[in-house]
Amino acid sequence: MLHPLTRVIPTAALGHYLTPTPTGFSLHMSASPRNLRTVRGFTEATLLGAGVAPDLVDSAQLVLSELYGNAVHACGDYVPLVAEVESAAAGVWVRLHDLDRQCFPRRRGVQLDDSSAESGRGLPLMDLLAPGWDVTPTPVGKQICCLVRPEGG
Template sequence: MALVAETVAEAAPGFYLIESVHGFVVHMNASAEHLRLVRELIGKRLMAAGVGTGTAEAAQLVTSELSGNAVRAYGDLVPLVIEVDVTELGVWVKVHDPDPGRLPHRRSVRMDDAAAESGRGLPLVDAFAPGWDVAVTPVGKQVRARVPLEGRNRG
């Protein structure tokens, strides 16, 4: 069985894909391989939906940053739900983790500070998906970000 599931019936251990008309939802245990597969899925699905390369790459970056933050906070194999959905307003990326207590927040980090070893992830998310937010849910929290479509206002 291929690790990339094309349908729910082909789900692999720790990686459960549900496709929809405008995107997909993946329930997974975070691992380097699963995160790579999600980035590939984003590229393929967004290009197939006619989304521009720049928007697709921005959505991949935002997803990588948000899921990477969860892995850094909770460790490898943390259960995540990643949703990617194309709308007329842009590409929605939603990353759900099981901890409602540790909420990400915006910090002022200079992107050109060579001495800073971390802290650039959320400023990158701000750059590509301004206005991202966090919602506490009954089973954790969801970080939601909208990447505007190329050629449209970022506001």
Template sequence: MAECGFYLSLRPDGFDLHMSAGPEHLREMRERVFKELCAAGVEETVADAARLVASELVGNAVRLCGPWAPVVVQVTSSPGEVLVQVHDPEPAVAPRRRHQRPDNDRSESGRGLWILDVLAPGWTVHPTAVGKQIRCRLPYQGRNCA
């Protein structure tokens, strides 16, 4: 599926999405993550967690690189695990882990990496030739998405 700034390539175990990170594409990406994982039989709570992880990572890329940043979102499901990978063009800034809840419950930012640490502990950052890729593994038990 291709449209201006949005190219989706489906695979038997997931998908690769090349996109410019604008508001419409972000909505479509979130929907696609949830829909494809549920179609693969992944638990609904895990599909929702993967959607949130992908959204946070793309949001971080937009904050670093600006609106319409070119990103690649890759989602793969296998028995017992979902892998979410987001590639952005900013090589110099790797996110830092947050091992405790943010201090201010009313702030409108600062929770993304804490959420990442909770949902995908052990996430990793890998430099690439054109930026970096963040990999998040979401383990789960069973398969029963509605």
């Protein structure tokens, strides 16, 4: 579906810079608990406003939270991040860009249902919610790109 061109009005606030797009948004931010809540809120409002099913919105928020947490784990608190969320016919695109070009996600062999595991469930969760997610090195770091599809999609 083609979307009409809309005037993009970026907005800035302490710790982040939001650029709406015709099908979603791009948010430049420093990683912090407050900005995680902010990006999750923008994700929910944007996707629900675009008519995306609530279950798919929840899955997109979960994927974005996992990527965000992994970036903070790899790069540290207050690292600059760029999150992009975009609704599409096939589902919801979630992209997160961080500055660490050396540290790529790696699986630790932990199962989702392992109640004794203290960490390591994130990538199996990503495989479940966004199979085929991809990591691409960029000149200033890496971008992880995921397509979160509707259940059964």
